[in-house]
Amino acid sequence: MLVRERDAVDYLGISVVTLLAWLHFPYRFAVYTRSSTGRGGSSGGWTPPRAGRRRLRRGGGGGRGRLPRGHRPLGVGVAAGERGFSRLHVTPTRSVRMDDDSDVSGLRATLRSNPAGHWLSIPSPQVAERLALTDADFVVVDTEHAPTGIESVEAAVRAVDAANARDAGGDTADTAAVVRVAWNDHVRIKRVLDTGAAGVMAPQVSTPEAAEAFVAAARYPPAGRRGVAGARASAYGRDLDDYYGRANREVATIAQVETAEAVANAGAIAAVDGLDALLVGPADLSADLGVFGEYGADRFVGAVEDVLAASEVPVGTLATSPAEVERWATLGFDFQIVGVDAGYLAAGAEAALERYERVGEE
Numbered sequence: 577m578l579v580r581e582r583d584a585v586d587y588l589g590i591s592v593v594t595l596l597a598w599l600h601f602p603y604r605f606a607v608y609t610r611s612s613t614g615r616g617g618s619s620g621g622w623t624p625p626r627a628g629r630r631r632l633r634r635g636g637g638g639g640r641g642r643l644p645r646g647h648r649p650l651g652v653g654v655a656a657g658e659r660g661f662s663r664l665h666v667t668p669t670r671s672v673r674m675d676d677d678s679d680v681s682g683l684r685a686t687l688r689s690n691p692a693g694h695w696l697s698i699p700s701p702q703v704a705e706r707l708a709l710t711d712a713d714f715v716v717v718d719t720e721h722a723p724t725g726i727e728s729v730e731a732a733v734r735a736v737d738a739a740n741a742r743d744a745g746g747d748t749a750d751t752a753a754v755v756r757v758a759w760n761d762h763v764r765i766k767r768v769l770d771t772g773a774a775g776v777m778a779p780q781v782s783t784p785e786a787a788e789a790f791v792a793a794a795r796y797p798p799a800g801r802r803g804v805a806g807a808r809a810s811a812y813g814r815d816l817d818d819y820y821g822r823a824n825r826e827v828a829t830i831a832q833v834e835t836a837e838a839v840a841n842a843g844a845i846a847a848v849d850g851l852d853a854l855l856v857g858p859a860d861l862s863a864d865l866g867v868f869g870e871y872g873a874d875r876f877v878g879a880v881e882d883v884l885a886a887s888e889v890p891v892g893t894l895a896t897s898p899a900e901v902e903r904w905a906t907l908g909f910d911f912q913i914v915g916v917d918a919g920y921l922a923a924g925a926e927a928a929l930e931r932y933e934r935v936g937e938e
Contacts (some may be wrong), residue, residue, distance in 0.1 A: 680852075682826030683752040683774040686713055687890050687911065692847045693754070693914040695894060697721070699728035701735035703917050706752040706854035709741030715751060716913060719768070720758045720779050729755055730771040730808060737772065754830065760786055762793035762801060769794060770807035775828030777855060782838040784845050787831050791850040794818055794829050797849065830854045830892075839879045843882045845887035853911070856880060870905065884908055 602756035691713030696704050701721060709713050717732045726736075736753040741914040743750075752774035757764040768776060778790045789850060792800040804820065806813020831845060832838075834857040838845065846854055858871060859879075865874040884891055895901040901914055 600782040623840055627868070650798075651727070658928045681822075681851075682862050683714065683754070683828040684753065684826060684852050686749075686890075687828055687830070693911075693913050695913050696732060697918050699732070699920070701728075701731040703733035704732040704753075705739045708736040708753075708918060709742070712751050713911075714754050714775070716754045716756055716777060717773075718756045719764075720756055725768055725770070729768055729773070733771045733773050736810075752828075754828070756832075760790050760793075762789070765790070765793040768783055768825075769802065769827060770805060770809050772807075772809040774826065775830060775852075777830040777832060779832045779857070780834050780838075781831035781845060782833075782835045784848055785843055786846040787845045787851055789920045790831060791829050791848055794827055795824050795850060799824050830855050831861075832857050833891075834875040835864045836861075836879070837880055843888075846887040846889045851889060854883065854887055854890060855913075856883060856891065856909075858893060871900075881906055 589762065593908065604715070647676045688842075693712050693716060694707040694710070694716035696707060696715055704715060709773070715732075715736055717729055719729060733753040733755070736751055740750040753772070754775040754777055755768040756770055756777040757774045758779075758780065760781060765776050765778070776794055779785050781790055792802075794800060794802060796802050796804060802823075806816050809823070810816040810819035828867070829851050830853045831851055832855050833842060839861070845851070859869070861872070862868050862870060862876050865873075865875050866877060867875050870876060884907070892911035892913065893904050893909050894913040894916075895904055896916055896919055901912060904912055
């Protein structure tokens with residue numbers, strides 16, 4: 577029998593933005609670690625630093641959800657909310673460079689702690705805010721393949737800040753706004769950082785020289801060439817002295833590895849002073865290798881393994897499904913973007929329609 581009209585309207589009226597977390601992500605992804613000194617959590621040395629971060633912190637554990645020094649990631653577990661726990665296949669990963677913690681803070685420090693984030697391709701501050709409210713470590717605002725102008729970037733960054741303000745004084749760490757620029761260009765980089773973004777990602781960084789130019793564009797003199805202005809990042813100049821003093825310590829730089837040339841140069845790129853992380857772009861890299869979308873191909877897997885082996889900074893990637901989260905975890909990535917807003921939206925909308933049709937057939 578068909579559902580009542582009012583019930584159907586109420587059900588289908590659920591915000592598709594809310595569905596992004598409820599329908600597409602029934603599971604919470606958590607990195608599980610083992611202490612390199614043999615001293616971990618209370619259960620045989622295992623510590624779940626991110627599994628349901630809000631629940632863990634309110635339960636008295638997990639601190640700010642960050643890994644203590646000396647811990648190394650071993651894989652990704654899937655904590656199914658209140659449904660129990662199922663661990664994925666565990667694959668050891670390599671050590672990453674750990675500079676003096678006093679030198680960096682903000683997102684630069686977070687990237688060393690196996691974070692997870694979302695990808696924003698829809699230029700909407702509402703979507704950005706809703707993604708940040710999932711307690712993700714970061715949200716990436718895309719301007720390379722999305723119709724996102726500088727005004728939309730600033731609106732999205734402001735929306736992420738608003739989500740953080742809702743939890744001000746709470747027990748969760750802030751979500752950071754990262755902007756992927758359309759190209760490794762110092763003017764583009766300067767403009768997005770002036771909006772108050774916590775980090776910047778550049779595509780197609782294939783040489784150490786390109787990485788050096790990228791880092792210089794994101795750092796104030798004398799460390800770089802970023803222009804100084806009283807923009808939103810510094811409260812429109814009110815806090816310019818303070819922001820100038822801390823920006824180089826906090827603003828993260830993430831270089832994308834998307835070509836065979838970048839794979840060959842991964843070690844040299846990662847060694848550039850001030851570069852915080854690499855991010856493998858699966859689609860572009862597989863295309864450049866001649867195996868587009870074939871993520872199980874030996875050529876692609878081998879290239880990823882080469883990047884992981886060569887890099888002394890954290891290496892992340894983008895997943896577009898829960899299955900890909902598992903795939904990338906087994907390869908040993910240090911952090912992941914666990915999904916894309918447009919994918920969440922489509923999955924939620926399709927699941928709602930399928931649910932309606934199933935109920936109507938009963």
